Amino acid sequence: MAQFITSLLCAVKAALFLLCAQVQSQLTEAGSVVVRYDDPLIYYNGRWDDEPETWWTSSGFKINVQNLSNLTLNLGPYTSNPVLLGVSINYGNFTGFNATQGANVIPLGDLTYASDAVVRINSVGWQDNHMNLESIELNAGANLLPYRPSHIAFQFIGDSLSAGQYLPLGVDQAWPFLVSEYFRGEHNIQAQPGIALSDIDSYGNIHGMSFQFFQTEDTQYYYDPLHNYTTPWNFKRDYPAATHVVLTLCSSSSRTYCRCVVHKTYINFLENIRIIYPVQPLFIILPWGWPNPEGPPSPYYVGTYQQVVNHHDVYPSNLHPTIQGHQKVAGYFESWLEEWGMVAEGR
Known part of the structure; x- marks a missing residue:
């Protein structure tokens, strides 16, 4: 009896082996390699929930592929319709691509990348930026390799002036993204247009950044019938963990605060951030103030931001920067960081 059971098990194993071989053969004949969303060789950045679905602008992923000639994104039902994606091959400039639910063939050009090809894809919109990744389909013969992240990792925290509101390619043309690219670093950008610092309703944001930063979702969750709740992040x-933390807040709803509220809220916010980033340098960039057509901008809360720093030792008609404006802001900050001692990561 035992011998019969042993023989039966061997027969079952052999049949399963043949079935797996047939399935693999069919996949090869179909001319594609399918990579599920939970493959450990996909390097995710930003904030994703369990669907997985992106929240916050610039959330995306990176993959390193050998023998790449075709790439298709299969996106699920939680994808915005459409969602504007930024696509970069081998650290080249990002180009825009409108993706929708279902299969999306990503343009790679006419080249076949026999050696390693790093593909970076992110959601660039300041709203309608949900990418629900189900799988990545590659050409037959493609081989997924580990992605090597930079040793520099920025955490940016801000509002519309950091989220790239009104720019054609959204956050990919905004100064935080440009600074990260300049230093060849990784980045997360938690920035939401109209968001206040305090946990108050501001321009449709029902929470302030002092609450929302610690959540997986940005404030769009409130208007999402499929996901109207928050989950702690x-x-x-975040891998690698942020090495540098940059804050630019309070340009939205600044007139609703008194100085004492800004000072106290910012201090408490930084104390909570310090729990997560105990040794990383914090950079506080002052908003450039209310526009003035007859002279320089009027600054917000003169002296208040300097008090916060000391405590912790450390356009057009819509009043937002143009593409050139963001480049100018990025250039100033890049020069400042280089004088401070930061050196771009080599690849």
Whole structure:
């Protein structure tokens, strides 16, 4: 009896082996290699929920592929219709691509990348920026390799002036993204137009950044019938952990605050951030103030931001910067960081 059971098990194993071989053969004949969303060789950045679906602008992923000639994104039902994606091959400039639910063939040009090809894809919109990744389909013969992240990792925290509102390619043309690209670093950008610092309703944001930064979702969750709740973000999912933290806040709803509220709220916010980033340098960039057609901008809360720093030792008609304006801001900050001692990562 035992011998019969052993023989039966061997026969079942052999049949399963043949079935797997047939399936693999069919996949090869179909001319594609399918990579599921949970493949450990996909390097995610930004904030994704369990669907997985992106939240916050610039959330995306990176893959390193050998023998790449075709790439298709299969996106699920939680994808914005459409969602504007930024696509970069081998650290080249990002180009825009409108993707929708279903299969999306990503343009790679006429080249076949026999050696390693790093593909970076992110959601660039300041709203309608949900990418629900189900799988990535590559050409037959493609081989997924580990992605090597930079040792420099920025965490940017801001509002519309950091989110790239009104720019054609959204956050990919905004100064935080440009600074990260300049230093060849990784980045997360938690920036939402109209958001206040305090946890108050501001321009449709029902929470302030002092609350929302610690959540997986940005403030769009409130208007999403499929996902109208928040979940705390697990900062251990940020890999690598941020090495530099940059804050630019309070340009939205500044007139609703008194100085004492700004000072106290900012201090408390930084104390909570310090729990997550105990040794990383914090950079506080002052908003450039209310526009003035007859002279320089009027600054917000003169002296208040300097008090916060000391405590912690450390356009057009819509009043937002143009593409050239963001480049100018990025250039100033890049020069400042280089004088401070930062050196771009080599690749």
